[in-house]
Amino acid sequence: MNDNTSLFYAGTYTREDEPGIFLCALDLGSGRMEIVNRTDGIANSSFLAVNKAQDRLYAVSETDEGEVFAYAVDAETSGLHLLNRQPTRGAAPCYISLSRDERHVLVANYTSGHVNAYRIENNGELAPSGLVQHKGSSVNRERQEGAHPHSIFQDPDGKYTLVCDLGLDEIVFYRLEEGKLVSHHAVKTAPGAGPRHFDFHPSGRWAYGINELDDTVNVYEFDAQTGDLNILQTLSALPEGAARGSASADIHVTPCGRFLYASNRSEDSIGLYHIHPSTGMLTAVEWVSTNGKTPRNFAIFKGGYLLAANQNSNTIVSFRIDKESGRLTPTGYELEVPKPVCILPIRK
Template sequence: MKLLIGGYTKKKATGIYELPLANSNENSQPEVGSAKEIIKIGGPTYFVQDNDLLFTINNAGNQGGISSFQLLKGKYLEKDSYLTTGSSPAYIGINQENKLLYSANYHTGLLAVFSYDNNGTLKLLASLTHTADSLGPRPEQVDGPHPHFFDQTPQKNLVSCDLGNDCVDFYSLENNQLKHLAKYQNEAGFGTRHLVFSPDGQYFYVVGELASKINVVKLDEKNWSFENIATYSTIPTDYSEHNGAAAIRMSNDGKFIYVSNRGHDSITVFLVKADHTLELQQRISTFGEFPRDFNWDNDQKLLVATNQNTDNATLYTRNAENGCLTPIQKNIYIPEGTCVLFDE
């Protein structure tokens, strides 16, 4: 097993790195080895995989977009790129079944859908640009829409999170055109960033970066009705310094939700109760600064958090019964890490 970690390339980093992950001889616990560069590219802050193909955000100077790479004879070779003048996207999602990619551009407000083939060839299918419909009051919002997430829903529609407009938008993809279906409005200043759906597809949990909160919402994806269930803080009530909530993930069994906090520098674990309300289970340090992302292996027994500002990552074990994390390796060197994948 190995880790793939990428991020910003503003200081020391130069692309995407591979880190071996194996049991150590001393205590039979998993241990992460040294990082080595496997793809040289600018700003791979988010990337996804489909077998031997890897699709990543590419910040190519005055251009930005996505690029594809294919693993051939142990090396990643660049296959294709789709770049346009301006900033690179903030997010890339994947539909492996239909060979589709979804990108959200925080700076330009653009949502885009691409197709790809077995050789990694990219084709733009559809796009649209968010407008300033419901801008929030915070400084990060007043300059315009900021879509931060774009991916598929349980019913195979598409969904975006817009930090500037404080909203979740739903779309269909019909005849290579994006059609707006519905909108859920978060509270002003929420800073809608990312979301996850419950296993039954009837609820979503959306994280507000600027408010450091999670909003639980009941969803009827056929009639497009929404019910605001509850909202919870991801940080302690007595914490007064700056914080930005970032990544959100739900365990496969739907019992636990995890959120990273940049500023408080922690991962907050919530128990999902039978009525889909949440109960705080744990807050644990990421042992570094600015954890933009974290991820787990297929069995969800191991979790790695990347600390962007301190160039390090932390490895945890996860207890499936109570959801709690236990750190087993700290200070794993990785420069400017913001995205982590387990490659098994």
């Protein structure tokens, strides 16, 4: 491994007896990618999280009987060794993250409508510590017949735990107290929006959410003291004239805080927005094809690259990020990976 290479893990929709988590390398000079290692024994490893020391990796198994897996990361090879696995007591866990203090792992179960907290033991293994069942519905009778938590994560200070619940049209705030998720507050989105993923601006002043069902992006002012969000702006996640597809997926802000990207699976593209430096408001700039089908998750690398996971064309495609404009240019390289749905950069 040299200074011009960045490693990343890719989570996939594969069977338990197939390779499911792929360790890959990105050449920061060219954008070329290659597979370094493979891990099997986990079905549908659709979302991954790694600790700051990068010696522990956690993954959900998005199945009807959901599970969460804990792995030790080999210091030399970055290969994975299973530590333990725990049931989520629900169905289709689709998101996992670590608390800011790295004492707990947080999981969202889409189908069964509940969220989990797990205590991280000294050896990296997981032990259940909290579970909350969301209840309710919203206006879309087909997709919002019940609660559907789609992501769970903490604010930059680790004071609050937020859940985007697609089924309730809510961003639900909790306090994590001794491993228990204690209800704090809920912020409503527009009826039928379907909040899915979320990212904070590096300043901590603003936050951005992508809504799957109405294909929109929300700009929020974040109150870190009270744990609240105030919607400042709503924009389309699709280019003008595009048909709504209820398929907007992922959202990320660049580390410099100047650019925001949002993926949508109906148009197979990623949109670029410029962030106003004093207001946090967005201006739509362009949409770029991901050169594949059904871009789900994508990731930004500090070396000036964006990698998109094209689930239904079995490819990860790399793009250069123009440091002045944020515009994306395909490198010409793609990596064949079965049904990739999550990209997790390490050693950035």
